[in-house]
Amino acid sequence: RAFLHLLAEVGIDPARDGVTIGPVPGALDPGASFGVVAADALERRLVDGFWANALGSETAVRRGVGKVIADVRRGDGPPGAGQYTFAALATTETLITREPERVAAAVRAIVRTQRMLRKEPARASEVGRRRFPPAAAEIIAAIVERDLPFYDPVISQAAVETMNGFAQAIGLLATPVRYDDVVATRLSPLWSQGTRELTPPR
Incomplete structure (x- = not known):
């Protein structure tokens, strides 16, 4: 959903623009590293590109089979896109x-x-x-x-506000959740x- 929302924010409509988004072959196999599997799929031309982690993108770049188009953590894409989702330890x-x-x-x-x-x-x-x-x-x-x-x-107040906005935009939340x-x-x-x-x- 983060990727679909990112595309929408930059004016890309998958249906209108002929963009097909689907699972990476083998990514759900037991013990699979999504990024590595995604790089393999790109090398085998099973996909034209992928939205994955740093390991996946670095693997593709070093093999010479892909380039990094956008790194939202470093400010590429819409403002705040790097905080739509992020790694966290969650419990009750x-x-x-x-x-x-x-x-x-x-x-x-x-x-x-x-x-x-x-x-x-x-x-x-x-x-x-x-x-x-x-x-x-x-x-x-x-x-x-x-x-x-x-x-x-540290998870900042700004990060939570951005994540709240993203979650509301895609229908996961009706109202913001307090920090x-x-x-x-x-x-x-x-x-x-x-x-x-x-x-x-x-």
């Missing part, structure tokens, strides 16, 4: 209240991992070798190093200062 308010220490531990792990990668991007290769095919694992550290500005655990109802602000000391212990809510 019930779990946060019932097991605050467990949730805090997960947040601390993410913050520490991001900080480690900012200092030592090459460490990404260790995980890459376990998670991705060999060719992809060899480039993961370079991708992480290039994308270091995005390794930030405090989206982001567990009681945990903010953990991502703003990194390692401070969470005080369980009363």
